[in-house]
Amino acid sequence: MADDRLILFDTTLRDGEQAPGFQMNLEEKLQMAAALARLGVDVIEAGFPAASPGDFAAVKGVAERCQGPTIAGLARCHPGDIKAVVDALQPAAKRRIHVFLATSPIHREHKLAMSREQVLERIKSGVATAREHCDDVEWSAEDASRTEPEFLVEAARAAVDAGATTINIPDTVGYALPGEFQQLFVMLKRELGDAAILSAHCHDDLGLAVANSLAAVAGGARQVECTINGIGERAGNCALEEIAMVVRTRPLAFGVQVGIDTTRLAPTSRLLSSITGVDVQPNKAIVGANAFAHEAGIHQHGVLAHASTYEIMRPEDVGVAKSQLVLGKHSGRHALRARLTELGHELDETAFEQFFSDFKQLADRKREIHDSDLEELALGRAVRTTGPWELVSLHTSAGTHARPTASVELALAEEGVRAEAALGDGPIDATFQAIARATGAGEARLIDYHVQAVTGGEDAQGRVTVDCLIDGVRVRGHGVRTDIVEASALAILEAFNRRAATRSLQAT
Ligand code: KIV
Ligand code: ZN
Numbered sequence: 314m315a316d317d318r319l320i321l322f323d324t325t326l327r328d329g330e331q332a333p334g335f336q337m338n339l340e341e342k343l344q345m346a347a348a349l350a351r352l353g354v355d356v357i358e359a360g361f362p363a364a365s366p367g368d369f370a371a372v373k374g375v376a377e378r379c380q381g382p383t384i385a386g387l388a389r390c391h392p393g394d395i396k397a398v399v400d401a402l403q404p405a406a407k408r409r410i411h412v413f414l415a416t417s418p419i420h421r422e423h424k425l426a427m428s429r430e431q432v433l434e435r436i437k438s439g440v441a442t443a444r445e446h447c448d449d450v451e452w453s454a455e456d457a458s459r460t461e462p463e464f465l466v467e468a469a470r471a472a473v474d475a476g477a478t479t480i481n482i483p484d485t486v487g488y489a490l491p492g493e494f495q496q497l498f499v500m501l502k503r504e505l506g507d508a509a510i511l512s513a514h515c516h517d518d519l520g521l522a523v524a525n526s527l528a529a530v531a532g533g534a535r536q537v538e539c540t541i542n543g544i545g546e547r548a549g550n551c552a553l554e555e556i557a558m559v560v561r562t563r564p565l566a567f568g569v570q571v572g573i574d575t576t577r578l579a580p581t582s583r584l585l586s587s588i589t590g591v592d593v594q595p596n597k598a599i600v601g602a603n604a605f606a607h608e609a610g611i612h613q614h615g616v617l618a619h620a621s622t623y624e625i626m627r628p629e630d631v632g633v634a635k636s637q638l639v640l641g642k643h644s645g646r647h648a649l650r651a652r653l654t655e656l657g658h659e660l661d662e663t664a665f666e667q668f669f670s671d672f673k674q675l676a677d678r679k680r681e682i683h684d685s686d687l688e689e690l691a692l693g694r695a696v697r698t699t700g701p702w703e704l705v706s707l708h709t710s711a712g713t714h715a716r717p718t719a720s721v722e723l724a725l726a727e728e729g730v731r732a733e734a735a736l737g738d739g740p741i742d743a744t745f746q747a748i749a750r751a752t753g754a755g756e757a758r759l760i761d762y763h764v765q766a767v768t769g770g771e772d773a774q775g776r777v778t779v780d781c782l783i784d785g786v787r788v789r790g791h792g793v794r795t796d797i798v799e800a801s802a803l804a805i806l807e808a809f810n811r812r813a814a815t816r817s818l819q820a821t
Contacts, residue, residue, distance in 0.1 A: 319569040320536035322356040323349050327387055329544035341588045342371045343378055348581045348657050350381040353573040361387040362397035369401050376405035385409040390439025399446045410443040413453035416460040416468050436468055437475045444476030451479035458489040466504045479510045484525055487518025491528035498532025512536035515551045522551040530567050541585045542593050554578045554599040562625055579632035580657040587692050590778030590791050599631055642676030658691040678795050683768040689793045701726055701813055702752055707802045709740040719743035723751045741801045752809045755784035764797055777804040783812040
């Protein structure tokens with residue numbers, strides 16, 4: 314790898330996915346991995362296989378289906394964890410085992426109850442075991458930024474001697490400051506030379522994850538670990554779109570290049586938001602809705618006269634289309650297929666035909682169809698959990714003097730239709746209760762509910778995201794419709810379907 318290449322190691326599916334509210338199912342992870350491969354990241358960390366059977370299946374699924382990037386799996390320095398990564402990564406064309414162990418005094422004393430010597434021994438055995446199975450081994454010093462610098466060097470040397478090819482220095486708790494983090498990398502580079510690629514993995518607790526990652530690059534790091542939209546534990550990780558665009562916009566400042574197709578940044582960010590139901594804030598750098606919106610008259614005047622007066626990047630450089638309006642109900646399959654591909658959605662023939670029919674129905678209800686409408690429809694056909702239950706009909710009533718009620722009919726394959734009715738605090742609650750009864754799913758509670766317009770305009774579709782506790786398991790669901798009560802019913806039903814899917818996974 315040339316010295317001016319900055320390796321982008323994406324951990325959206327591991328560190329990102331482990332944050333509350335960002336869990337993804339297998340189909341969603343596969344869809345996200347395909348988008349990351351199209352974006353051109355160098356490494357995809359697909360999960361932590363020893364953490365759960367679901368994580369193992371996801372890493373294996375990504376390893377089987379995702380072409381292009383190296384696929385990495387995370388492991389503690391334990392033989393069992395490492396074996397799980399080896400097995401899950403077996404189908405990947407390019408694979409990496411990522412082992413980690415905490416090195417800071419706080420972790421050594423309170424979490425690991427291990428001496429420095431024991432930590433060094435565990436690092437050596439973990440890395441050496443990983444190296445027996447794979448030539449590409451990364452070792453991470455968890456809580457590196459709070460580790461005694463001389464011990465960090467000793468630990469990194471032990472990892473290199475045991476065969477690690479990348480040494481990752483996490484700022485696990487988001488405590489580092491750019492100046493000191495840069496110096497840490499300068500020192501590690503001086504001590505280790507070119508024995509391994511140095512990597513930074515920064516958390517955003519003090520809002521410094523991107524600044525610290527850039528400081529690491531200035532100090533000699535040639536890999537940055539990051540996530541789409543900066544999702545991750547607590548305040549999140551370094552945002553991939555930000556690091557990539559800093560390096561691209563200010564090439565002389567860092568002297569490194571990234572190998573991604575930056576025009577895929579906005580579509581990949583939107584895909585993640587649609588999958589998780591969590592939008593980025595409007596003022597988010599690079600991918601926020603306002604990132605390229607000029608409101609003040611004086612700014613608008615300047616941009617119209619010459620875009621560079623107020624723009625340091627062009628919207629099209631990050632994949633924000635100039636016009637997001639697509640053809641209406643007369644559009645043909647060909648045009649739609651082409652637009653979907655531009656937006657980064659690959660549907661097989663069956664899913665595309667269903668998408669096309671959804672599109673026609675939407676075009677009957679909505680005057681203008683925007684890219685985000687298309688993306689919601691495409692996701693509906695690609696990743697939304699369907700079955701075993703389908704919504705056949707829904708009727709709700711509510712008003713100032715009436716107790717809200719809902720009646721639903723659900724179809725269950727082979728069993729036919731089940732009808733139920735319920736009262737609630739409002740029509741959505743009543744719908745939730747009626748669906749819970751019809752599915753007979755056990756104890757169920759709606760924890761969180763939010764609705765967001767997919768596009769502007771009076772006839773906009775509403776995207777409803779629900780978070781529910783069903784039979785002791787927390788599950789999410791989404792529904793998108795121009796009618797938000799119907800969207801709510803679909804979201805609730807998706808949550809019940811997900812719960813049914815996890816039950817059958819547990820049963821196998
Ligand atoms: O933040 C951290 O320390 C991590 C490591 C496991 C790489 O995520
Ligand atoms: Zn982390």
